[in-house]
Amino acid sequence: MKIQKRFGREAASGRVVEIAFSEIVVSTGESGAATDLYLAPGFVDLQVNGFAGVDFNRPDQPAEEIDRALRAALATGVTRLLPTVITASPEHILAALRNLARARRASAVGRAVAGFHVEGPHIAAEDGPRGAHPRAWVRPPSIDEFRSWMDASEGLLRVVTLAPEYREAPRYIEAVVAHGVVAAIGHTAATGAQIADAVSAGASLSTHLGNGAHAVLPRHPNYLWDQLAADRLMASFIADGIHLDAPFLKTAFRAKGAARTVLVTDAAPPAAALPGTYTLGEQTVELTPAGRVVLAGTDRLAGSALTMNRAVANLMRLAGASLADAVAAATVNPARAGGIAGRARGLVPGEKADFVLFRFEPPEDGIRVVETWIDGERV
Secondary structure: OOOEEEEEEEOOOOOEEEEEEOOEEEEEEEOOOOOOOEEEEOEEEEEEOEEOOEEOOOOOOOHHHHHHHHHHHHOOOEEEEEEEEEOOOHHHHHHHHHHHHHHHHHOOOHHHEOOEEEEOOOOOOOOOOOOOOOHHHOOOOOHHHHHHHHHHOOOOEEEEEEOOOOOOHHHHHHHHHHOOOEEEEOOOOOOHHHHHHHHHHOOOEEOOOOOOOOOOOOOOOOHHHHHHHOOOOEEEEEOOOOOOOHHHHHHHHHHHOOOOEEEEOOEOOOOOOOOEEEEEOOEEEEEOOOOOEEEOOOOOEOOEOOOHHHHHHHHHHHHOOOHHHHHHHOOHHHHHHHOOOOOOOOOOOOOEOOEEEEEEEOOOOEEEEEEEEEOOEEO
């Protein structure tokens, strides 16, 4: 087993550390070397609808295009991600999952796909909470449908996002969790009692909290406060400066704390691509010159053009997070929230040798990725 070494500044302490690794981290220790590079666990993104012009929701998306999108994500420091399939017909979701699973097997960097996320179709049907998901295919939770997703994904389903106000939701959540899959709350108009029941049944994550919501809510109670106050829920946030304004993001980050805050990109196909029109499943979306991804012909957000290295910098700039806490929100926290094996403890012996070396250039340039490594291989 070949042992390699890399060193860089630790985000938490600023000390220069050296790791020795093969496919896993073998040892860590302080180094006397001088460097301007930071060393951190590789980024983990639990919600990626597409990237670099490639739509993960298209059942006929060529494997070589999915491979290209994965490599583009690696360049932003993402080492594990969950391609995400949104609300569609039963046949479309199954076909998209099968296509993604085949592409994962065919790609030389397919191991970066840690599993899949199905966001919907068991979400609120009303405008606001439904977000950009097509209303025609919203439907109640079905355990049989969940089992079909498990088969289509070759057992790699990791996260399911649903609205817990359905009568079937608690039993459905229990079944999802019993299969080792994370049940997440999102695109919901649930009451506090319904959210509490979902948490009791095993829900452990809020999906892009603050989005997929009504434009106007009661001061209190409402489903945002209920989820922020639920200590057993981790929460993901889209820190692009578009989906959430700075006061909400700062308040939510303080409420959840550094250990329960998760960054996601919710990247749509236009992420890391040029302004223009793209497909997102059965819909057409547009990346505007201002960086907004919207349903074509509307102003309704439909995912983001965010990359994870920018999200880390944005959490610092918009919410006042430290570099250490922002890095945790993009690495060990999503690994814990998504049940990503070998990634939840950071760069310690026995964990996967997934890491990034980056330059930290505040305030605007942020995080500039220099090297990305997966399983001890530079990719």
